[in-house]
Amino acid sequence: MPVLLDLRGAKSSDVEIGTSPISELQACLHSLAEPDHHLEYRSWLVKTDESLSPDLRHRLTRFAPLWARRRCRLLLPLSGPLDASVDTEIERIALLSERDFVEAAAYAIQGGDFDPRQAISQQGEFIAACEARSFSRGELAGLLMADPGEFRATLVRTLADCVEEFFAGEWERIHDRLRDEADQTRLRLRGLPLAELVSSVSPAAQPVQGGRAVRFDKLQNLTVSLHGNGVFLVPTIHGRPHLIIRGEAGFPVVVHYPVAWQSQPASIDEMQQRLTILSDPARLALCRHLVNEAITTSDLARRMNMTRPQVSRHLAKLRVAGVLTSEKSGRYVYHRVDVDKLMRIGVELLRAIVR
Incomplete structure (x- = not known):
């Protein structure tokens, strides 16, 4: 069940490579919510979790369905250019239209395959579907539908508090490593055909269909078209070993890829x-x-x-x-x-x- 990027109608100039602090913050929040997936960061996770204020820890637990399983599209770069500050990226969330915000949040909360537009038109069914998955998802879905404005304000405040309590220092520590990775990737990929350019960032990817598509070895059955859309290649440290590909309509396609290991991860x-x-x-x-x-x-x-x-x-x-x-x-x-x-x-x- 692969993820297939359809490259027809796209060109190499559509690809932007750079850093995204909001994406790295989401990777941190995912690893805090799912520590068993990130054993190599156990000491950092324990230290960070113990440093959280009780109020922030409570809010992170409440919002965890946004990033525990399916990463929320809101916490990936919503627009270019990349290499923006974390404050700028949080501000983009605050300025997003309410419909786009609700649909992106609903898609992450529900966590399954469904049309997020139904969350607005069929609120009762959406909340029931979330409740069927877990109590926490149902509760969060109810909060989103009851007052999207308050939901967004609380989420934005929570992200800002994460920056203040732990992420600003962590971003300062790892930013140069991620920036160097992005710079090296640009140099390495300069002049490559689009399929080779996109697939070279991960050993789980390979060009197929004569270079007209790239296949990612993921437990998803998804085809994403790049026609008329930008592509962001964003390196991550805290996100590894996960490779995230997102292609929701209305947003740039994002490939959030782990920085290179000292040796390539085994297949x-x-x-x-x-x-x-x-x-x-x-x-x-x-x-x-x-x-x-x-x-x-x-x-x-x-x-x-x-x-x-x-x-x-x-x-x-x-x-x-x-x-x-x-x-x-x-x-x-x-x-x-x-x-x-x-x-x-x-x-x-x-x-x-x-x-």
Whole structure:
């Protein structure tokens, strides 16, 4: 179930690359609401959550359906240019027409596949559909329909309080990294055909249909046309490993992509290969020996009642899985399981699943 960007009628000049603090703030709010998706930021999440004032924490819990599952389009760049300040981007939310605001908020709150225009024309049905998903979604939907102006004012105030309480300092810390990523992406992609330009920001993307479209490996079945529309490529740090593609009518298309890892994240196929290797009973038994001490091939063969060639074949597989280290000392080569790499497989599996 891919996301397909239809490039017909679009050109490379339609693409803008830059930073968006409101997008990064939403990524922070998502990770605070869904910490199990972001294990690598656990210390930052715990520290930030503990620093929140009780009133702001209460409001973030109330508004969490806006960013917990489906990111709200309001908290992605609504218009250009990119690289605006967070205050400017919050002001754009405040100035958006009420209809556009309500439809964008309703689409995120409901969290399923539906026409957000129905939220205004069929308020009762919309609230009931949200209540069917969760109590918090139903409550938030009721607040939105009862008084959109107050809902927006409270949301804008909440975002401003987030900036004051934790995000201003975090944005100052990471802004240069994101700006450098955007600058490097511009230089790297200059002159590339549109399909290669768009797909190059993520290993989950590839040009298809002879360059007339880009396919993203996502758990969605969605086609977004770029014809007559701008495209924003926005890097994120706190959003990783998630790759977000949004293409609602009336707004620029946004590809919110994680900055490059030190190494590219493993694909689902690569993770399946690693797990298959590690699930073999003989290799699991070898790992039990190798996790505690460095051992030679001959010693492993004696302990496991195997031949040396058998042990060597299993060790080669563990090396392919990326969990084995081997070091020569004198005449002997000693093997050991790299515990840190073994533990990271769980995190990499999560990244591959939620990307």
